[in-house]
Amino acid sequence: MEETTRIFGIRAVIEAIESGESIEKVFIQKGLAGSLFQELNRHLKSGSFTVSYVPIEKLNKLSKGNHQGVVANISPISFISLNDLVESVQNKGTIPLYLLLDGITDVRNFGAIIRTAECCGVDGIIVQEKGSAPINADTVKTSAGAVFKVPICKVDHIKDALFHLQTYDVKIVAATEKTDDTVYDIDLKQPVAIVMGDEAKGVSNSILKLADFRAKLPMLGEIASLNVSVACGAVLYETVRQRS
Incomplete structure (x- = not known):
């Protein structure tokens, strides 16, 4: 369950936001920069997302893959307005x-x-x-x-x-x-x-x-x-x- 509700990588998180996935929380590496990160940041500011800035060690524990400084937890359910x-x-x-x-x-x-x-x-x-x-x-x-x-x-x-x-x-x-x-x-x-x-x-x-x-x-x-x-x-x- 945990692995199927966690995604990593800046582009993957951007695509999840654009597709309307129910994102519980986004973990971002402290000091992360770059144009792709700026695009992600614009998406995060456009909605009500819970964001936590963490050291890279935290991200390494959350993901075994190349997380590019970003990991997000996706809720297994859809929320209602x-x-x-x-x-x-x-x-x-x-x-x-x-x-x-x-x-x-x-x-x-x-x-x-x-x-x-x-x-x-x-x-x-x-x-x-x-x-x-x-x-x-x-x-x-x-x-x-x-x-x-x-x-x-x-x-x-x-x-x-x-x-x-x-x-x-x-x-x-x-x-x-x-x-x-x-x-x-x-x-x-x-x-x-x-x-x-x-x-x-x-x-x-x-x-x-x-x-x-x-x-x-x-x-x-x-x-x-x-x-x-x-x-x-x-x-x-x-x-x-x-x-x-």
Whole structure:
């Protein structure tokens, strides 16, 4: 899986961009120059690509071939636009259920969340272009193939996605410990978008300010927090319970 989703060489990466491939990340050798690199750079600046400038040793580990100073990871899935996602959900005639991930960077957690989301009938998962876990071999494996079944959307900013969803009367529910309300106090039978945050930092304050509701899971033991994929499963299955 890893080898089939990784390409190397400046021309190969340019052609992948021009053909509309879903590129997860581009690794570029520090100090790289030349006319062909300038052409690649123009392509990268024309879109929302995650670029990392690394030493040549890093590229040598990523690729066994002549990488020419550039290696790119291609996602094994195609992403859906936010507009297309929302329109398709509206046309289904069911109660919308979206899942937004704010700063989830661990690929195995991401994969486990995708798997649970598919089991719970989530209409679509929305992540931020930068600062989110990639979809690679580990993500696919941990999701047990669910990554190919749940529409996934990448946006420039999570906040913009929330504003867009709210125009469709979708209520934003942020999972956070910064509240007295538990998830059992929230009406999840209405159109909702559930926001899960990074384990260390949680949902960012800027997102919390936009949320219509804040909800936490009751913690009865001595450990103060759950793994984010487990917490996400608990929240999603409460949604399933309420809607059943």
